[in-house]
Amino acid sequence: MASKPADVTATGGGGVAVVRDNNNNAGGGEAEVYRSELTPLQKHVAFFDRNKDGIIYPSETYQGFRAIGAGVVLSAVGAVFINGGLGPKTIPENTKTGLKLPIYVKNIHKGKHGSDSGVYDANGRFVPEKFEEIFKKHAHTRPDALTDKELKELLQSNREPKDFKGWLGGFTEWKVLYYLCKDKDGFLHKDTVRAVYDGSLFAKMEQDKQSAKKK
Numbered sequence: 001m002a003s004k005p006a007d008v009t010a011t012g013g014g015g016v017a018v019v020r021d022n023n024n025n026a027g028g029g030e031a032e033v034y035r036s037e038l039t040p041l042q043k044h045v046a047f048f049d050r051n052k053d054g055i056i057y058p059s060e061t062y063q064g065f066r067a068i069g070a071g072v073v074l075s076a077v078g079a080v081f082i083n084g085g086l087g088p089k090t091i092p093e094n095t096k097t098g099l100k101l102p103i104y105v106k107n108i109h110k111g112k113h114g115s116d117s118g119v120y121d122a123n124g125r126f127v128p129e130k131f132e133e134i135f136k137k138h139a140h141t142r143p144d145a146l147t148d149k150e151l152k153e154l155l156q157s158n159r160e161p162k163d164f165k166g167w168l169g170g171f172t173e174w175k176v177l178y179y180l181c182k183d184k185d186g187f188l189h190k191d192t193v194r195a196v197y198d199g200s201l202f203a204k205m206e207q208d209k210q211s212a213k214k215k
Helices: 040-046 058-067 072-090 105-111 128-138 148-158 164-181 190-198 201-214
Strands: 007-010 017-020
Touching: 040 105, 040 190, 058 072, 058 201, 072 105, 072 164, 128 148, 128 190, 148 164, 164 190, 164 201, 190 201
Parallel strands: none
Antiparallel strands: 007 017
Protein backbone atom coordinates (compact mmCIF):
# COMPACT_ATOMS: atom_id res chain seq x y z
CA MET A 1 0.00 0.00 0.00
CA ALA A 2 1.36 3.36 -0.97
CA SER A 3 2.26 5.75 1.78
CA LYS A 4 0.74 9.23 1.80
CA PRO A 5 2.49 12.55 2.36
CA ALA A 6 1.98 13.94 5.82
CA ASP A 7 2.65 17.09 7.73
CA VAL A 8 4.33 16.73 11.11
CA THR A 9 3.57 19.42 13.65
CA ALA A 10 5.00 19.64 17.13
CA THR A 11 2.54 19.92 20.00
CA GLY A 12 2.98 21.14 23.58
CA GLY A 13 5.28 19.87 26.33
CA GLY A 14 7.54 16.91 25.75
CA GLY A 15 8.01 17.66 22.07
CA VAL A 16 5.35 15.12 21.05
CA ALA A 17 4.62 15.26 17.34
CA VAL A 18 1.25 14.63 15.76
CA VAL A 19 1.14 13.38 12.18
CA ARG A 20 -1.66 14.89 10.14
CA ASP A 21 -2.36 14.15 6.51
CA ASN A 22 -3.84 16.76 4.23
CA ASN A 23 -7.43 15.69 4.95
CA ASN A 24 -7.53 16.42 8.70
CA ASN A 25 -6.93 12.77 9.51
CA ALA A 26 -4.92 12.90 12.73
CA GLY A 27 -3.22 9.86 14.12
CA GLY A 28 -4.20 7.48 11.30
CA GLY A 29 -7.51 5.67 10.94
CA GLU A 30 -10.33 6.66 8.64
CA ALA A 31 -10.56 10.22 7.36
CA GLU A 32 -13.22 12.62 8.52
CA VAL A 33 -15.21 12.23 5.30
CA TYR A 34 -15.97 8.61 6.23
CA ARG A 35 -17.40 9.52 9.62
CA SER A 36 -20.64 10.76 8.10
CA GLU A 37 -22.91 9.43 5.37
CA LEU A 38 -21.30 9.51 1.95
CA THR A 39 -23.05 10.65 -1.19
CA PRO A 40 -23.42 8.01 -3.90
CA LEU A 41 -20.65 9.71 -5.89
CA GLN A 42 -18.33 9.62 -2.88
CA LYS A 43 -19.14 5.93 -2.41
CA HIS A 44 -18.34 5.39 -6.07
CA VAL A 45 -14.79 6.70 -5.72
CA ALA A 46 -14.13 5.61 -2.13
CA PHE A 47 -13.24 2.10 -3.33
CA PHE A 48 -10.04 3.53 -4.77
CA ASP A 49 -9.06 5.15 -1.47
CA ARG A 50 -7.27 2.00 -0.42
CA ASN A 51 -6.23 3.18 3.05
CA LYS A 52 -9.31 5.33 3.66
CA ASP A 53 -7.46 8.53 4.49
CA GLY A 54 -9.75 10.57 2.26
CA ILE A 55 -7.21 11.10 -0.53
CA ILE A 56 -6.78 8.95 -3.63
CA TYR A 57 -3.35 9.02 -5.26
CA PRO A 58 -2.55 7.56 -8.71
CA SER A 59 -0.89 4.54 -7.09
CA GLU A 60 -4.16 3.74 -5.32
CA THR A 61 -6.22 4.22 -8.47
CA TYR A 62 -3.86 1.77 -10.14
CA GLN A 63 -4.25 -0.70 -7.26
CA GLY A 64 -8.02 -0.35 -7.44
CA PHE A 65 -8.12 -1.12 -11.14
CA ARG A 66 -5.90 -4.14 -10.67
CA ALA A 67 -8.13 -5.33 -7.83
CA ILE A 68 -11.17 -5.45 -10.11
CA GLY A 69 -9.37 -7.33 -12.87
CA ALA A 70 -8.00 -4.63 -15.16
CA GLY A 71 -4.65 -5.30 -16.81
CA VAL A 72 -1.44 -3.45 -16.07
CA VAL A 73 -1.64 -1.08 -19.05
CA LEU A 74 -5.31 -0.17 -18.54
CA SER A 75 -4.72 0.33 -14.82
CA ALA A 76 -1.71 2.59 -15.39
CA VAL A 77 -3.37 4.68 -18.09
CA GLY A 78 -6.57 4.88 -16.04
CA ALA A 79 -4.69 6.11 -12.98
CA VAL A 80 -2.98 8.92 -14.87
CA PHE A 81 -6.12 9.90 -16.79
CA ILE A 82 -8.49 9.87 -13.81
CA ASN A 83 -6.22 11.51 -11.27
CA GLY A 84 -4.93 13.99 -13.81
CA GLY A 85 -8.44 14.93 -14.90
CA LEU A 86 -10.31 14.91 -11.59
CA GLY A 87 -7.64 15.58 -9.00
CA PRO A 88 -6.96 19.31 -9.55
CA LYS A 89 -10.68 20.14 -9.30
CA THR A 90 -11.01 18.48 -5.89
CA ILE A 91 -7.98 19.95 -4.12
CA PRO A 92 -8.98 22.26 -1.24
CA GLU A 93 -7.97 25.90 -1.45
CA ASN A 94 -4.47 26.78 -0.27
CA THR A 95 -3.40 23.12 -0.36
CA LYS A 96 -0.11 22.42 -2.10
CA THR A 97 0.19 18.96 -3.65
CA GLY A 98 2.94 19.38 -6.21
CA LEU A 99 2.63 16.81 -9.00
CA LYS A 100 1.10 14.08 -6.82
CA LEU A 101 -2.35 14.37 -8.51
CA PRO A 102 -4.47 13.56 -5.44
CA ILE A 103 -8.25 13.23 -5.58
CA TYR A 104 -10.01 14.41 -2.42
CA VAL A 105 -13.03 12.20 -1.76
CA LYS A 106 -14.82 14.95 0.13
CA ASN A 107 -14.76 17.23 -2.91
CA ILE A 108 -15.32 14.67 -5.66
CA HIS A 109 -18.54 16.42 -6.75
CA LYS A 110 -16.35 19.29 -7.96
CA GLY A 111 -14.69 16.90 -10.40
CA LYS A 112 -17.88 16.14 -12.35
CA HIS A 113 -17.36 16.67 -16.07
CA GLY A 114 -19.87 17.84 -18.65
CA SER A 115 -21.54 15.71 -21.30
CA ASP A 116 -22.50 13.10 -18.72
CA SER A 117 -25.75 11.24 -18.06
CA GLY A 118 -26.88 13.50 -15.22
CA VAL A 119 -27.39 10.50 -12.95
CA TYR A 120 -25.33 12.32 -10.33
CA ASP A 121 -26.49 15.84 -9.54
CA ALA A 122 -24.18 18.77 -8.79
CA ASN A 123 -23.74 17.55 -5.20
CA GLY A 124 -23.03 13.93 -6.11
CA ARG A 125 -26.49 12.63 -5.25
CA PHE A 126 -28.19 9.89 -7.28
CA VAL A 127 -31.03 10.97 -9.59
CA PRO A 128 -33.26 7.90 -10.24
CA GLU A 129 -35.15 9.50 -13.12
CA LYS A 130 -31.95 10.15 -15.05
CA PHE A 131 -30.79 6.58 -14.46
CA GLU A 132 -34.05 5.12 -15.79
CA GLU A 133 -33.86 7.48 -18.75
CA ILE A 134 -30.64 5.81 -19.94
CA PHE A 135 -32.43 2.53 -20.56
CA LYS A 136 -35.75 3.96 -21.71
CA LYS A 137 -34.00 5.91 -24.45
CA HIS A 138 -31.15 3.63 -25.46
CA ALA A 139 -31.84 -0.01 -24.49
CA HIS A 140 -33.42 -1.09 -27.78
CA THR A 141 -32.40 -4.75 -27.85
CA ARG A 142 -33.24 -5.57 -24.26
CA PRO A 143 -34.95 -3.30 -21.72
CA ASP A 144 -32.44 -4.18 -18.99
CA ALA A 145 -29.10 -3.97 -20.82
CA LEU A 146 -27.02 -2.00 -23.31
CA THR A 147 -25.09 -3.24 -26.33
CA ASP A 148 -21.91 -1.61 -27.57
CA LYS A 149 -23.87 0.13 -30.33
CA GLU A 150 -26.46 1.40 -27.85
CA LEU A 151 -23.70 2.64 -25.58
CA LYS A 152 -22.28 4.67 -28.45
CA GLU A 153 -25.74 6.13 -29.01
CA LEU A 154 -25.92 7.09 -25.32
CA LEU A 155 -22.55 8.83 -25.48
CA GLN A 156 -23.55 10.73 -28.61
CA SER A 157 -26.78 11.93 -27.01
CA ASN A 158 -24.94 13.16 -23.89
CA ARG A 159 -22.49 15.32 -25.81
CA GLU A 160 -22.62 19.04 -25.19
CA PRO A 161 -21.29 21.33 -27.95
CA LYS A 162 -17.50 21.73 -27.95
CA ASP A 163 -17.16 20.01 -24.57
CA PHE A 164 -14.22 17.92 -25.72
CA LYS A 165 -12.99 17.08 -22.20
CA GLY A 166 -16.48 15.96 -21.23
CA TRP A 167 -16.76 13.81 -24.36
CA LEU A 168 -13.46 12.13 -23.56
CA GLY A 169 -14.36 11.65 -19.89
CA GLY A 170 -17.72 10.08 -20.66
CA PHE A 171 -16.30 7.89 -23.43
CA THR A 172 -13.50 6.58 -21.21
CA GLU A 173 -15.72 5.86 -18.20
CA TRP A 174 -18.39 3.99 -20.14
CA LYS A 175 -16.00 2.10 -22.40
CA VAL A 176 -13.92 0.85 -19.48
CA LEU A 177 -17.09 -0.23 -17.67
CA TYR A 178 -18.31 -2.03 -20.78
CA TYR A 179 -14.95 -3.72 -21.33
CA LEU A 180 -14.75 -5.00 -17.75
CA CYS A 181 -18.41 -5.84 -17.11
CA LYS A 182 -20.15 -6.89 -20.33
CA ASP A 183 -21.46 -10.46 -20.37
CA LYS A 184 -20.47 -13.15 -22.88
CA ASP A 185 -23.14 -11.92 -25.29
CA GLY A 186 -21.91 -8.32 -25.19
CA PHE A 187 -24.60 -6.89 -22.91
CA LEU A 188 -23.92 -4.40 -20.12
CA HIS A 189 -26.69 -5.09 -17.62
CA LYS A 190 -28.82 -2.50 -15.90
CA ASP A 191 -28.12 -3.85 -12.40
CA THR A 192 -24.38 -3.59 -13.11
CA VAL A 193 -24.71 0.06 -14.11
CA ARG A 194 -26.88 0.70 -11.06
CA ALA A 195 -24.18 -0.81 -8.85
CA VAL A 196 -21.61 1.53 -10.37
CA TYR A 197 -23.68 4.53 -9.41
CA ASP A 198 -24.46 3.37 -5.87
CA GLY A 199 -20.81 2.52 -5.19
CA SER A 200 -21.21 -1.23 -4.61
CA LEU A 201 -19.91 -2.67 -7.88
CA PHE A 202 -16.15 -2.37 -7.45
CA ALA A 203 -16.06 -3.99 -4.00
CA LYS A 204 -18.10 -6.90 -5.37
CA MET A 205 -15.79 -7.26 -8.37
CA GLU A 206 -12.75 -7.37 -6.07
CA GLN A 207 -14.43 -9.96 -3.85
CA ASP A 208 -15.37 -12.10 -6.87
CA LYS A 209 -11.81 -11.91 -8.19
CA GLN A 210 -10.39 -12.96 -4.83
CA SER A 211 -12.87 -15.83 -4.58
CA ALA A 212 -11.95 -17.03 -8.07
CA LYS A 213 -8.28 -17.17 -7.09
CA LYS A 214 -9.08 -19.50 -4.18
CA LYS A 215 -10.81 -22.06 -6.41
